[in-house]
Amino acid sequence: MNVAETVFIDNVPTTETDASPPSVTEQKADEADHVLDTMQTQDFPPPSTAKDQFQEELVIKPLHSGDIYASFQFRTQWDTDFLLGSKVSHYRLFPKSLGQVISKFSVRELHISFTQGYWRTMQWGQPFLPSPPGAELWVWFQDTVTDVDLAWKELTNVLSGIFCASLNFIDSTNTVQPSASFKPLGVGNVTDQRFLRYAVLPREIVCTENLTPWKKLLPCGSKAGLAVLMKSEKLFHSSFHSQALHIRPVCKCKSTSWELRQTLNVVFDLHTSGQGKREWSLFKMFSRTLTEACPLASSSKVYVDITDNPQGELFELSPATPLVSQAVVLGDGRTYSVYDLTDHATFGQTHSLNVLLRWRAAESGEMLRPLLHGERYVAGYGLQTGEIHTLVYNNHPYRAFPVLLLDTVPWYLRLYIHTLTVTSKGRDNKPSYIHYQPSKDRLQPHLLEMLIQLPPNSVTEVTVQFERALLKWTEYTPDPNHGFYVGSSVISALVPSVVAMDTNNTQERPLFSSFFPCKEESTYFMRIYTEPLLVNLPTPDFSMPYNVICLTCTVVAVGYGSLYNLLTRTFQVEEPSQGLAKRLANIIRRLRGVPLLT
Amino acid sequence: MGTAGVSASCINMASCSSLKILTLLSLFLSPTIVETNNIEAKAGQFFSSGHTNNWAVLVCTSRFWFNYRHVANTLSVYRSVKRLGIPDSHIVLMLADDMACNHRNPKPATVFSHKNMELNVYGDDVEVDYRGYEVTVENFLRVLTGRLPPSTPRSKRLLSDDRSNILIYLTGHGGNGFLKFQDSEEISNVELADAFEQMWTKRRYNELLFIIDTCQGASMYERFYSPNIMALASSQVGEDSLSHQPDLAIGVHLMDRYTFYLLEFLEDIHPSSTTNMKDLFKVCPKSQCVSTPGHRTDLFLRDPGSVLITDFFGSVRKVEITTDTINLTAPMVHLEDTRPVRELRTEIQTYMDQLPVAEIIHQKPKQKDWHPPDGFILGLWTLILLVFFKTYGIKHLKHIF
Numbered sequence: 001m002n003v004a005e006t007v008f009i010d011n012v013p014t015t016e017t018d019a020s021p022p023s024v025t026e027q028k029a030d031e032a033d034h035v036l037d038t039m040q041t042q043d044f045p046p047p048s049t050a051k052d053q054f055q056e057e058l059v060i061k062p063l064h065s066g067d068i069y070a071s072f073q074f075r076t077q078w079d080t081d082f083l084l085g086s087k088v089s090h091y092r093l094f095p096k097s098l099g100q101v102i103s104k105f106s107v108r109e110l111h112i113s114f115t116q117g118y119w120r121t122m123q124w125g126q127p128f129l130p131s132p133p134g135a136e137l138w139v140w141f142q143d144t145v146t147d148v149d150l151a152w153k154e155l156t157n158v159l160s161g162i163f164c165a166s167l168n169f170i171d172s173t174n175t176v177q178p179s180a181s182f183k184p185l186g187v188g189n190v191t192d193q194r195f196l197r198y199a200v201l202p203r204e205i206v207c208t209e210n211l212t213p214w215k216k217l218l219p220c221g222s223k224a225g226l227a228v229l230m231k232s233e234k235l236f237h238s239s240f241h242s243q244a245l246h247i248r249p250v251c252k253c254k255s256t257s258w259e260l261r262q263t264l265n266v267v268f269d270l271h272t273s274g275q276g277k278r279e280w281s282l283f284k285m286f287s288r289t290l291t292e293a294c295p296l297a298s299s300s301k302v303y304v305d306i307t308d309n310p311q312g313e314l315f316e317l318s319p320a321t322p323l324v325s326q327a328v329v330l331g332d333g334r335t336y337s338v339y340d341l342t343d344h345a346t347f348g349q350t351h352s353l354n355v356l357l358r359w360r361a362a363e364s365g366e367m368l369r370p371l372l373h374g375e376r377y378v379a380g381y382g383l384q385t386g387e388i389h390t391l392v393y394n395n396h397p398y399r400a401f402p403v404l405l406l407d408t409v410p411w412y413l414r415l416y417i418h419t420l421t422v423t424s425k426g427r428d429n430k431p432s433y434i435h436y437q438p439s440k441d442r443l444q445p446h447l448l449e450m451l452i453q454l455p456p457n458s459v460t461e462v463t464v465q466f467e468r469a470l471l472k473w474t475e476y477t478p479d480p481n482h483g484f485y486v487g488s489s490v491i492s493a494l495v496p497s498v499v500a501m502d503t504n505n506t507q508e509r510p511l512f513s514s515f516f517p518c519k520e521e522s523t524y525f526m527r528i529y530t531e532p533l534l535v536n537l538p539t540p541d542f543s544m545p546y547n548v549i550c551l552t553c554t555v556v557a558v559g560y561g562s563l564y565n566l567l568t569r570t571f572q573v574e575e576p577s578q579g580l581a582k583r584l585a586n587i588i589r590r591l592r593g594v595p596l597l598t
Numbered sequence: 599m600g601t602a603g604v605s606a607s608c609i610n611m612a613s614c615s616s617l618k619i620l621t622l623l624s625l626f627l628s629p630t631i632v633e634t635n636n637i638e639a640k641a642g643q644f645f646s647s648g649h650t651n652n653w654a655v656l657v658c659t660s661r662f663w664f665n666y667r668h669v670a671n672t673l674s675v676y677r678s679v680k681r682l683g684i685p686d687s688h689i690v691l692m693l694a695d696d697m698a699c700n701h702r703n704p705k706p707a708t709v710f711s712h713k714n715m716e717l718n719v720y721g722d723d724v725e726v727d728y729r730g731y732e733v734t735v736e737n738f739l740r741v742l743t744g745r746l747p748p749s750t751p752r753s754k755r756l757l758s759d760d761r762s763n764i765l766i767y768l769t770g771h772g773g774n775g776f777l778k779f780q781d782s783e784e785i786s787n788v789e790l791a792d793a794f795e796q797m798w799t800k801r802r803y804n805e806l807l808f809i810i811d812t813c814q815g816a817s818m819y820e821r822f823y824s825p826n827i828m829a830l831a832s833s834q835v836g837e838d839s840l841s842h843q844p845d846l847a848i849g850v851h852l853m854d855r856y857t858f859y860l861l862e863f864l865e866d867i868h869p870s871s872t873t874n875m876k877d878l879f880k881v882c883p884k885s886q887c888v889s890t891p892g893h894r895t896d897l898f899l900r901d902p903g904s905v906l907i908t909d910f911f912g913s914v915r916k917v918e919i920t921t922d923t924i925n926l927t928a929p930m931v932h933l934e935d936t937r938p939v940r941e942l943r944t945e946i947q948t949y950m951d952q953l954p955v956a957e958i959i960h961q962k963p964k965q966k967d968w969h970p971p972d973g974f975i976l977g978l979w980t981l982i983l984l985v986f987f988k989t990y991g992i993k994h995l996k997h998i999f
Contacts, residue, residue, distance in 0.1 A: 116699065153749065154749045157749040157750060157751060158749075158751055160751060160754075161750075161751020161752060161753045161754055162751070164725050164726055164727065164729070164753070165729075166729060166730055166731070166732055168732070169731070169732075179961070180958045180961065183950045183951065183952050183953075183954075184950050185949075185950075185952075186949070187948060187949055188950065189948075191950060203730075205696045205699055205729070205730065206699065207696055207698050207699035207707060208698065208699075208707050208720065208721075208722065208724055209724050209725055209726040209729070212722070212723055212724060212725055213725065231722065232707040232722055233705070233706070233707045233708060233722075235707070236698075236699055236706040236707040237705070237706045237707070251948070251949070402953070402955050404953060404958070432955075432958075432959045433958050433959050433961065451955065451958055451959065477731060478661055478731065478780040478781055478782040479661060479662070479781075492952065492953055493953065494952070494953045494955070516952065517949035517950075517952070519949070519951055519952075525952040525953060542782075
């Protein structure tokens with residue numbers, strides 16, 4: 001095993017075969033030089049006979065609250081068809097484990113995300129790719145699948161093994177079939193919602209054991225390219241961490257092409273990273289700097305959002321870069337400084353890139369309020385009843401737009417739908433579409449979908465009362481006093497955009513702006529998630545069986561025992577025992593034949 | 599030994615000198631003789647252990663932040679086992695709670711074993727197979743006996759065969775004859791012994807090393823009755839296993855004493871070391887551990903002195919190096935996609951409208967399959983009709999027909 005490690009340099013396959021393998025004592029700098037030399041002889045992009053390509057990018061966006069938002073996106077696109085008869089067996093950049101999952105379960109689209117923390121829209125704005133706290137999985141199956149529920153169950157088990165997550169807890173009690181939300185994000189024509197399944201596990205913990213297999217799915221792993229920045233000790237010491245995987249068929253307009261996107265969004269907090277003054281750099285965020293692009297990538301870029309800093313008066317960006325690009329993302333035109341990692345000049349003399357942002361002036365002005373924002377909380381007191389309030393804010397001054405609200409509530413919170421009210425600006429706002437599927441105890445959860453038109457500059461409140469159920473004593477978790485989680489509500493909306501969106505979906509665009517497909521120029525699609533709820537159910541005292549047994553046994557022992565003794569005890573006269581001297585004297589007397597002492 | 603005998607019998611000066619030369623010669627020769635014996639012994643050892651693969655099942659059974667030390671225990675054994683060569687695919691790691699990303703952890707994504715945060719046993723490359731609520735007695739026994747539902751992924755299975763050496767490590771809170779899982783259920787020593795017997799009859803192990811670090815741990819191996827099991831425990835019946843040291847920054851005890859000294863012992867082991875089990879039995883004497891570690895070897899067929907530590911903790915592969923060249927067949931040609939391009943796809947594939955408002959509003963409700971009224975409704979209607987005709991008489995039937 002030791003021999004093997006010296007032959008492969010960082011496990012990155014290189015085309016050089018003539019160079020002798022470096023010895024063990026070689027310095028790390030020499031190895032880095034060695035790698036760079038070989039990279040210069042390689043040509044980017046990969047040869048045209050290959051039908052798959054890989055792109056990676058990192059977007060750094062400073063937020064108004066002083067925090068910084070970093071979003072990694074890795075995209076592997078492969079022109080192949082998993083679902084034809086012949087099995088695909090030559091995998092190059094696309095991970096084999098996922099390819100096998102797609103072909104075995106006839107998956108059309110798969111979206112899975114693991115999130116730790118909650119995205120604070122009012123302080124941070126909108127994320128590029130939203131995700132709810134915990135684990136979320138939604139899958140569109142092909143219309144050739146006969147038993148969707150069976151395929152769903154097996155798929156969740158397989159994914160729990162791949163990602164080291166407890167996705168096997170997804171079963172019929174937390175799976176729903178939305179009727180209007182979660183339309184497919186890939187190409188296709190069929191939208192029979194019978195083939196859609198959605199489940200969320202709000203309690204799921206995300207830690208290094210989920211990041212490790214996720215990183216292993218990347219073509220370069222965590223050895224080269226942007227993925228070297230992903231060190232778990234820094235990534236999890238953040239306010240928000242979300243890693244996701246999206247597989248969908250995309251349009252190449254001649255043949256089907258499958259796209260795998262792996263995204264990692266992280267928001268670093270200014271105050272927990274130490275240092276009072278506001279300064280961010282790659283080294284401070286990730287404790288690493290970039291040294292090379294992934295050799296298998298056709299494009300590898302770092303974007304820094306400089307829209308609020310056109311003349312450089314707010315913060316200073318170093319090293320300076322001439323490349324600037326404009327993109328329309330989230331309905332707004334933003335300007336980005338671009339670092340192209342495939343160009344060796346980016347790394348400069350030190351062979352490493354550390355993007356540094358140093359703030360000059362104190363932050364002035366307020367952040368633009370996000371157009372759409374949602375909140376949810378539980379009201380009420382006691383362990384009998386409660387009320388769920390969902391608030392949806394429309395902050396646009398004059399435009400009204402529709403939102404689709406999807407609520408999944410577990411069966412043990414019994415919703416009283418006759419108490420459902422939707423009010424905007426004090427008046428009743430009747431939804432244009434309601435789909436409600438009642439729950440069945442221990443079988444399926446509540447599903448409530450409503451299409452609500454939000455008036456401009458208003459708050460819409462949706463309230464529904466519920467009653468808490470008493471579970472069977474074996475159904476409680478080992479820590480029931482923590483409470484039970486209710487998954488986030490999903491709000492899907494078509495939000496009016498400030499600038500005209502580009503509807504040409506085949507044009508090359510940065511990855512972060514091309515996730516949701518755009519149909520119209522004046523609106524863009526957005527999905528936001530509210531907070532999950534934590535409700536306490538009436539919990540029995542689990543020490544009661546022990547207490548009852550002790551008490552009962554004591555009562556039986558004292559009561560029955562005393563009675564039995566009274567009835568059956570006989571008294572006998574007993575001679576008091578004599579002292580030692582008297583006993584000895586009696587022995588001597590017995591020997592002598594003389595009458596004994598009493 | 600030889601020199602002592604010589605000096606004892608050395609009376610005559612002249613014969614002494616010749617004898618001294620002889621002893622010196624024998625001293626020089628004996629290393630070479632010993633060397634050849636050593637090689638033979640090593641070769642013998644090479645083929646003696648009889649196992650071809652190694653597995654490890656590492657279980658932490660306690661939940662809640664103050665049981666940080668149990669997770670650290672399990673992760674330190676995981677770390678040693680990985681370092682000595684057992685791959686993740688052969689390790690089933692069960693952690694009942696998440697300490698690394700717990701919100702009370704001042705350094706997220708780390709689990710430390712030494713105070714002052716010297717050694718992070720969680721690391722950057724960890725795969726936990728069973729976590730949180732999945733760590734139950736049922737799942738543990740199913741993993742051992744292999745009776746898992748068919749949809750269980752490979753990483754959650756113990757796919758051992760009759761030539762596997764398995765290391766099983768349990769830690770948590772225990773008592774005389776039981777081990778507590780997640781503060782809500784227990785596994786008894788009888789259940790565990792029966793599970794091992796099932797493993798033996800199903801030929802799921804070649805040799806098994808069972809280590810347990812709980813209070814009164816020795817009670818858990820008292821009932822074993824299957825052959826080829828060696829067991830170690832951190833304390834005897836009636837004794838408590840104590841924790842090692844707290845870290846003031848993290849605020850909890852970081853490790854248990856027995857596993858702390860076990861980790862120190864294992865840090866000195868490398869894949870080619872020849873330390874044997876007798877050294878493992880000496881880990882953590884009473885002076886360091888306060889409790890008396892115990893062990894049980896009567897069920898084990900080999901002599902513990904001949905069993906290497908790496909037989910269980912490492913994955914020492916038997917490699918045969920050959921110097922002959924082997925000709926591979928002609929390089930594989932990538933089969934061109936000979937399927938015709940799908941010209942049949944006349945409909946242009948476009949992206950879907952994400953929120954088609956008009957379509958949603960006018961969505962027809964799903965036609966639910968019509969079922970004939972089932973028994974209850976039928977019975978109810980029959981009852982209503984019967985009561986009606988009973989009260990009002992049969993002549994009202996003509997209003998219906």
